[in-house]
Structures are given as C-alpha cells and as structure tokens.
Amino acid sequence: MSIILVLIILGVLTTLIIESMPSIKALGIGYLWGKVWDPVQNIYGAYPFLIGTLLTSFIALIISIPFSYAIAIYLGEYNPKGWLSDLLKNTVELIAAVPSIIYGFWGLFVLVPLVREFEGKIHVLPYGIGIFTASIILAVMIIPYGASLGITLIRMVPSPLKEGAYALGATRFEVIRNVIMPYTRSGLFAGILLSLGRALGETMAVTMLIGNTSAVPTSIFAPGNTMASVIANEFTEADHTEYLSALIELGLVLFLVTVVINLIGRRIITRFTNN
Amino acid sequence: MNFSKSLKLAVVAFAASCLSLAASAQDNTLLGAGSTFVYPLFSKMFSQYTASKVNYQSIGSGGGILQLTNKTVDFGDSDAPLNDDQTKKMSAAVLHIPMTSGAVVVTYNIPGVTAALNLSGKIVGDIYLGKITNWNSAEIKATNKGVNLPDLPIAVVHRSDGSGTSFIFTDFLTKVNPEWATKVGKASAVNWPAGLGGKGSEGVAGLVKQTPGAIGYVELAYAFENKMPYANIQNKSGKFIKPTIEATTLASNVTIPADSKVSITNTDNAAGYPIASFTWALIYKEQNYNGRSKARATELVKLLWWNIHQGQAFCAALNYAPLSKSAVKVAESILKSATFDGKSIL
Numbered sequence: 001m002s003i004i005l006v007l008i009i010l011g012v013l014t015t016l017i018i019e020s021m022p023s024i025k026a027l028g029i030g031y032l033w034g035k036v037w038d039p040v041q042n043i044y045g046a047y048p049f050l051i052g053t054l055l056t057s058f059i060a061l062i063i064s065i066p067f068s069y070a071i072a073i074y075l076g077e078y079n080p081k082g083w084l085s086d087l088l089k090n091t092v093e094l095i096a097a098v099p100s101i102i103y104g105f106w107g108l109f110v111l112v113p114l115v116r117e118f119e120g121k122i123h124v125l126p127y128g129i130g131i132f133t134a135s136i137i138l139a140v141m142i143i144p145y146g147a148s149l150g151i152t153l154i155r156m157v158p159s160p161l162k163e164g165a166y167a168l169g170a171t172r173f174e175v176i177r178n179v180i181m182p183y184t185r186s187g188l189f190a191g192i193l194l195s196l197g198r199a200l201g202e203t204m205a206v207t208m209l210i211g212n213t214s215a216v217p218t219s220i221f222a223p224g225n226t227m228a229s230v231i232a233n234e235f236t237e238a239d240h241t242e243y244l245s246a247l248i249e250l251g252l253v254l255f256l257v258t259v260v261i262n263l264i265g266r267r268i269i270t271r272f273t274n275n
Numbered sequence: 276m277n278f279s280k281s282l283k284l285a286v287v288a289f290a291a292s293c294l295s296l297a298a299s300a301q302d303n304t305l306l307g308a309g310s311t312f313v314y315p316l317f318s319k320m321f322s323q324y325t326a327s328k329v330n331y332q333s334i335g336s337g338g339g340i341l342q343l344t345n346k347t348v349d350f351g352d353s354d355a356p357l358n359d360d361q362t363k364k365m366s367a368a369v370l371h372i373p374m375t376s377g378a379v380v381v382t383y384n385i386p387g388v389t390a391a392l393n394l395s396g397k398i399v400g401d402i403y404l405g406k407i408t409n410w411n412s413a414e415i416k417a418t419n420k421g422v423n424l425p426d427l428p429i430a431v432v433h434r435s436d437g438s439g440t441s442f443i444f445t446d447f448l449t450k451v452n453p454e455w456a457t458k459v460g461k462a463s464a465v466n467w468p469a470g471l472g473g474k475g476s477e478g479v480a481g482l483v484k485q486t487p488g489a490i491g492y493v494e495l496a497y498a499f500e501n502k503m504p505y506a507n508i509q510n511k512s513g514k515f516i517k518p519t520i521e522a523t524t525l526a527s528n529v530t531i532p533a534d535s536k537v538s539i540t541n542t543d544n545a546a547g548y549p550i551a552s553f554t555w556a557l558i559y560k561e562q563n564y565n566g567r568s569k570a571r572a573t574e575l576v577k578l579l580w581w582n583i584h585q586g587q588a589f590c591a592a593l594n595y596a597p598l599s600k601s602a603v604k605v606a607e608s609i610l611k612s613a614t615f616d617g618k619s620i621l
Contacts, residue, residue: 036466039465127486223471234436236437237436237438239360240358
C-alpha cells in the first residue's frame with residue numbers, strides 16, 4: 001500500500017515536470033523571480049504568488065498557534081473529561097470538516113466588512129479583502145490540525161511524571177511548562193507542520209478573499225494572490241500552450257515549496273527529540 | 276484474501292457499469308461541453324427539444340474546446356472564437372455556429388447616485404487602467420451633467436478567473452481605448468493594471484455591492500436578476516445605449532462574415548449596445564470521424580438547426596439576446612456546409 005503512495009507522489013512529480021517543460025524551456029529559472037504575469041504577452045513570473053502563498057500561510061500560522069496551543073492545553077490538561085470537554089473537542093474537530101467554500105462565503109459577507117471598518121480606522125486603503133483577511137480565515141481553518149494533535153499528546157503524558165512534579169511542590173502552571181511542554185514538544189511541532197501544509201495548499205476560501213491581483217503585495221493589508229488560487233482561477237480557461245504550461249509549473253513550484261518546508265520541519269523535529 | 280477478492284469484483288463491476296454507461300451514452304445522447312454563460316439557455320432548449328437527448332456539461336469555454344479537440348464530445352461551445360493555437364491543435368476544420376448573444380454591463384456602487392451613468396469606452400478603459408481614480412473626475416462629470424457625483428475613490432473590480440465575460444469586456448476596451456490595447460490587450464485572463472479580482476460573477480457582484488465607490492462588470496442577465504445598477508455605454512455612433520436584450524440583438528445586426536467568427540463589440544449598428552458578443556457552438560466540418568454514424572451526425576446538425584430557429588424563442592425569458600436576422604442567415608449557411616463523407620448533411 002505504501003509503495004502505491006510513493007508511486008503516486010513520484011507520478012505526480014513526473015507529470016508536473018513533463019507538462020511544465022515548455023514553460024521551463026521558454027522562461028528558465030527567471031520564472032521564479034519574474035514579477036509580471038501577463039497571459040496576453042506570454043510573460044510569466046511566479047514571484048508575487050510565491051510571496052503571497054508564504055505570507056498568507058505564515059501569518060495564518062502565527063495567528064493560529066496561540067489558539068491551538070491554548071485549546072490543546074485546556075482540553076488536554078485542565079479539562080480532559082466530561083461533557084463540556086467532549087463538546088469542545090468535537091466542535092474544534094468539526095471546524096476542519098467545514099467545506100472551504102463555506103469559509104469563503106462567510107469571510108466575504110461577514111469578515112470582509114469588519115476588516116474594511118478596521119482598515120478605515122488605521123488609515124490604510126479600505127479594500128476589506130487582501131492578504132490579512134485571507135490569513136485570518138486560513139488561521140481559523142488550520143486551528144483544529146494543531147489543536148487536536150496537541151490534545152491527544154498532552155493527554156498521553158504519563159501520570160507518574162506529572163505526579164512526581166506535583167510531589168515536588170510544583171504548581172499546575174509549572175507542571176505544564178516544565179513537564180508537559182518538553183515532553184510533547186516534537187508532537188506539537190508536528191501539528192504545526194500539518195497545519196502549515198494545509199495553509200499552503202488551501203485554495204477556494206483564499207481565492208475568494210485575497211483580492212487576486214498579480215502585483216507584489218506592498219503590505220499585509222494589500223490584495224495579493226497565492227499559487228493555488230492562480231491555478232484555480234486560470235486553469236480552465238488557459239487557452240494556449242505556454243500559458244497552460246506556466247500554470248502547471250506554478251503547481252510544480254507549490255509542490256516543491258511544500259516538500260522543502262516539510263523536510264525542514266522534519267529536521268527540526270529530530271533535533272528537538274534528540275536533545 | 277476474501278476482502279481483496281470482493282474489492283476486485285467491485286472494481287470490475289464498477290468498470291463494467293462505466294463502460295456500459297459510456298456505451299449507452301454513445302448510442303442515443305448527443306454530448307456537448309463548454310461555456311458556462313450559455314448553460315441556463317442550453318438546458319432550457321435541450322429540455323424542450325424532443326428529437327434527441329442532449330447532455331451538456333458547463334465546464335467553461337476552454338474546457339469545451341479541449342474536449343472537442345480530443346473528440347470526446349459532439350459539440351463544444353465557446354464565448355470566443357478559436358485562437359490560432361487552438362485551431363492548430365484541432366485535427367480538422369471546425370465550424371463556428373452562433374447560438375445566441377449576450378451583453379456585459381458595467382455596474383457600480385456609488386452611494387446617493389440612482390440615475391444610470393453615461394460612460395464611454397475611453398472612460399471605462401481609463402478607470403480600469405487606474406488613470407481615473409475618483410468618481411468626481413472631470414472626464415466622468417463631462418458625460419454625466421446633472422448627476423451629483425461624490426468625491427469618492429473608485430475601487431476597480433474585475434473577474435479573477437479566466438472567463439468569456441472578461442474576454443468580451445477586454446475586447447471592447449482594446450477597440451476603444453488605444454492605451455488599453457498596447458498595455459493590456461484582450462484575453463479571458465489579462466494582467467489587470469488596477470483593482471481587485473472577484474471569483475465568478477457572484478464574486479464580482481459581492482465586492483461591488485459591499486464596497487462604496489466600486490465599479491465592476493457582469494453579464495446582463497446576472498445584473499438583471501440581482502437588480503444591480505448599470506451604466507449606459509457610448510457606442511461607435513456616439514450614442515449612450517442602455518443595455519437591453521433588444522440593443523444586444525441589434526449589436527449583431529450588422530454584416531457578418533461567412534464564417535461568423537466576428538467580434539461584435541463596438542458594433543457599427545447605431546442602436547446596438549457596444550459590449551456584446553456571440554457564443555458559438557463548435558463542431559467539426561467533416562462529421563465522419565472516430566467511426567461516428569451518419570445518423571448521429573444528422574441528429575447533431577438538426578439539433579443546432581433547431582437551436583438557431585425555434586430554440587431562439589427561449590432566449591428572451593432567460594435574458595439572452597436572440598440572434599439577429601443577419602446572424603441567423605449566416606448560421607444557416609454554415610450549418611449547411613457541414614458534411615458527412617464529403618456530402619452535405621442537410
């Protein structure tokens with residue numbers, strides 16, 4: 001079974017490379033830092049979308065970490081049993097099951113006016129949609145990934161360890177800080193990595209909220225675009241070979257970015273665990 | 276063991292049912308794919324057409340063209356004629372048959388302004404180029420005397436997804452605004468110099484409705500149904516034309532070339548609305564390919580013949596513009612040129 005999975009991944013990679021050959025040949029490595037995306041003139045540069053993808057994903061991650069850690073610690077340690085705990089845990093997990101188009105519509109009709117009001121108050125151009133709004137929605141969407149892994153891990157911390165600490169006179173906060181967190185560190189980090197993977201590839205909700213301009217974003221409140229949403233937007237109507245191939249190359253870049261970030265994450269995990 | 280056996284059985288059964296489905300579809304249902312714009316009209320038409328069953332998938336013009344290139348459908352439908360690259364990929368000559376025409380309207384959200392604005396192509400182009408940035412600019416005031424235009428920045432909204440609507444809109448701007456033609460050009464997705472992108476008509480409409488000062492463009496039918504305000508657009512003869520079904524039909528009532536591959540934006544007709552276009556059904560000129568039967572080819576041509584005659588009666592109710600007389604005449608002669616084994620079908 002796992003061999004089939006490996007074959008599928010390799011197959012995807014090979015297809016992406018073969019299909020993006022025309023674009024790679026025509027544009028070379030400059031594709032990665034080209035700032036213009038113009039299907040009419042056949043000029044393609046992925047830089048604005050690369051920045052957009054990384055910006056939205058990492059901002060979303062930064063927003064989501066406090067929430068998912070707080071949820072994990074509360075439901076894992078402070079309130080691990082009982083109906084309230086079950087209800088909260090199931091609700092958090094349900095967040096992951098809501099289709100992303102629902103988030104998109106909710107964002108467009110509820111979140112965007114709020115953000116626009118906020119932007120008006122801090123005197124930036126009140127677009128309402130943009131990198132910031134997309135990141136907030138992404139943050140909500142990825143919270144359950146970090147949180148539910150965290151809950152499970154924190155509940156698995158052996159009681160003798162915790163009891164030992166309590167016996168030495170540690171407070172609950174000290175137990176969490178000095179026993180639970182170190183014990184679950186690599187697991188919690190894996191949860192973050194999972195959520196980052198989700199954030200990098202999320203398409204529909206982001207497409208509806210990011211503003212879809214192919215200019216390099218000038219601030220986090222500016223509209224932008226991500227690699228996944230460009231593909232979703234333009235793939236069906238890409239009407240000439242170079243255009244289609246440039247879009248597929250965008251998919252290849254997204255694939256590689258995800259792989260690289262995962263590899264870095266894995267290294268960090270091993271390092272933490274060894275120490 | 277048992278599990279893998281039943282899995283195998285299930286796979287075989289599934290494959291068999293797929294095959295039989297495909298085979299039965301091959302038998303009596305005509306297959307079409309393409310433009311989403313024409314989909315509501317086609318589903319109405321095909322539900323009323325009794326001589327044969329039609330299965331139309333609204334996957335977008337580009338997708339429809341691809342399906343026809345791969346010969347997996349009997350006809351495609353596109354909001355723009357085939358470009359050079361697409362024509363090259365087709366293995367044989369393809370006929371373009373106009374099915375209906377549609378208009379694209381310029382919609383806006385200016386608090387306090389209820390009158391329909393008068394806009395020229397030059398103004399719309401300059402707004403979308405990011406050159407005119409405020410509603411009270413001298414250019415907009417010049418064509419809207421008596422309208423109290425507020426001091427409000429213009430928020431430009433365009434389609435973010437590749438779409439026939441964008442193609443029609445940019446085709447019009449390319450014709451009437453020289454700077455647009457050199458800087459941006461026409462395509463179903465372009466490098467927009469300004470503004471925000473909304474996904475689909477609903478995305479554009481949502482942004483325009485929410486943002487004070489926004490300007491956007493959607494299909495006429497969409498604006499009608501959602502009661503959005505829209506501008507009168509100046510046509511080639513200098514008149515400001517209110518977008519209506521009649522004005523859209525009039526736009527195509529001009530001399531149409533024999534292959535019907537013509538852009539009717541910025542029409543020569545003095546009463547025609549200038550941001551309008553045909554949507555075309557696409558079929559191979561020689562219908563004997565992939566072992567198709569003559570009966571199937573005849574069914575297809577008859578269906579399209581019905582579409583451009585009796586079928587046109589369903590247009591107005593769904594806010595599509597029926598084909599003009601000159602367009603029907605051209606479409607007739609194109610359909611008559613379709614052949615099976617080199618012999619005319621109709």
